[in-house]
Amino acid sequence: MRTICFYFQVHQPYRLKPYRFFDIGEDHYYWDDFLNRSVIRKVAQKCYLPMNALLLELIQKHHGAFKVTFSFSGTFMDQLEAYAPDVLESFQRLVATGQVELLNETYGHSLAALKSKEEFAGMVKQHQDKIKQLFNGYQPKVFRNTELIYSDKIGAMVADLGYKGILTEGAKHVLGWKSPNYVYQNSINPDLKVLLKNFRLSDDIAFRFSNKTWEDYPLTTDKFINWINAIPQSEQVLNLFMDYETFGEHQWAETGIFDFMRALPEAVFKHTNFGFSTPSEVIDKVPAVSPIHVPIPISWADEERDLTAWLGNDLQDEAFDRLYELEAMVKKTKDPDLMRDWNYLQTSDHFYYMCTKFFSDGDIHSYFSPYDTPYDAFINYMNVLSDFVLRVKGKVKGLEKA
Structure with a gap:
């Protein structure tokens, strides 16, 4: 066949x-x-x-x-x-x-x-x-x-x-x-x-x-x-x-x-x-x-076929780590609006926009990004995440009081 x-x-x-x-x-x-x-x-x-x-x-x-x-x-x-x-x-x-x-x-x-x-x-x-x-x-x-x-x-x-x-x-x-x-x-x-x-x-x-x-x-x-x-x-x-x-x-x-x-x-x-x-x-x-045998993760992106399109620079790593620190609290809330936003904030594109590779694959990254620079993408995402943290913590505090 x-x-x-x-x-x-x-x-x-x-x-x-x-x-x-x-x-x-x-x-x-x-x-x-x-x-x-x-x-x-x-x-x-x-x-x-x-x-x-x-x-x-x-x-x-x-x-x-x-x-x-x-x-x-x-x-x-x-x-x-x-x-x-x-x-x-x-x-x-x-x-x-x-x-x-x-x-x-x-x-x-x-x-x-x-x-x-x-x-x-x-x-x-x-x-x-x-x-x-x-x-x-x-x-x-x-x-x-x-x-x-x-x-x-x-x-x-x-x-x-x-x-x-x-x-x-x-x-x-x-x-x-x-x-x-x-x-x-x-x-x-x-x-x-x-x-x-x-x-x-x-x-x-x-x-x-x-x-x-x-x-x-x-x-x-x-x-x-x-x-x-x-x-x-x-x-x-x-x-x-x-x-x-x-x-x-x-x-x-x-x-x-x-x-x-x-x-x-x-x-x-x-x-x-x-x-x-x-x-x-x-x-x-x-x-x-x-x-x-694939001990280290691969992907279909860029020349390297690795994870560096989404993770690897300081911007991406900080945003990624900050996001997943919230997992237990978000799930504790069981709030549908928070769960929806948590879901959408995990989308890989947000981290892709923060990529600082400007050589072989820079044109591809800029084509897909709505931001002028990776730093703009990072600042915008972290502002959103800061508000999301406040909402999640507020909801958890309310549940604990109840």
């Missing part, structure tokens, strides 16, 4: 509004509703609606032979309900075809797996419930951690939660001479299968498609098919993992990205010995070749 596994991450954070020092203790609403609605409506028109229509067309045209996989963050699903119910309905139509697999992740698109096993498990359960609610009782069997962050220990935690597989990055420094085009297994719990992103072929679509300085520009379907056919026959699985916003948002329609995707499945069927499968199908049908 030679197969292509197309997986798309779909995420939008709740962005913070400008929050000044003088707002602390006075203003307890942190979210920029206008910006959040504007972004999701813009991306809906450029990406979600046209790409969903295209995928539905391809699924119907190929009568069940073409399949794709999605992971929706909880913050994305909340914003669909609030600002884009038409997009939610289009995703529901796709899932109803039976040719689309949904994955679980953390509800808040958080880094909780690095800090709190209890919070991680709670967010996963919350995400399970939301998927079940919005997609007619759907129950995912495969997991995708925020930003494809994975380590041996994280994999073991995911296995303990009952999942049969997890997706992560085919990082060069982990694989060495090995290929990402096989199924591997967690080194602690071999029952958990590990699917690795083929970052070269994935990033050819996601990042290099419209880059006119790229030596292989323009990327045509014929060229991509030739690269697929060059994969050794013994290698069974080609995992193409990317942000869904690749289509129409990062790579505009004018680049030809939709035409490329429209032509790709038929070209695969006609000119290769590959088909298409979902992660669950791959895990069920393709045996693992060996354990993969």
Whole structure:
């Protein structure tokens, strides 16, 4: 069985509004509703609606032979309900075809797996419930951690939660001479299968498609098919993992990205010995070749494929540590407004905006950030967090008096 596994991450954070020092203790609403609605409506028109229509067309045209996989963050699903119910309905139509697999992740698109096993498990359960609610009782069997962050220990935690597989990055420094085009297994719990992103072929679509300085520009379907056919026959699985916003948002329609995707499945069927499968199908049908050892967490971000996009500088570490110091108190309150804000404040994007890497990946970071500098992002976040601390402590004090 030679197969292509197309997986798309779909995420939008709740962005913070400008929050000044003088707002602390006075203003307890942190979210920029206008910006959040504007972004999701813009991306809906450029990406979600046209790409969903295209995928539905391809699924119907190929009568069940073409399949794709999605992971929706909880913050994305909340914003669909609030600002884009038409997009939610289009995703529901796709899932109803039976040719689309949904994955679980953390509800808040958080880094909780690095800090709190209890919070991680709670967010996963919350995400399970939301998927079940919005997609007619759907129950995912495969997991995708925020930003494809994975380590041996994280994999073991995911296995303990009952999942049969997890997706992560085919990082060069982990694989060495090995290929990402096989199924591997967690080194602690071999029952958990590990699917690795083929970052070269994935990033050819996601990042290099419209880059006119790229030596292989323009990327045509014929060229991509030739690269697929060059994969050794013994290698069974080609995992193409990317942000869904690749289509129409990062790579505009004018680049030809939709035409490329429209032509790709038929070209695969006609000119290769590959088909298409979902992660669950791959895990069920393709045996693992060996354990993969990942003692230090990896991710799919930046050249290093590590955690430095979110953690590592003093700004990020201070904000991250201050946030998770509140976990026990927040949970003690059981206050729905505090729990919602706690959830949204954990979103990895807030820490991404504080990244101070200005070399190989600086342009990518600045593209996604609503702030002028990482320091602005840090100050704004810490002002919000200071007010959040006051609210949490006030609620706990009130409960103790009662």
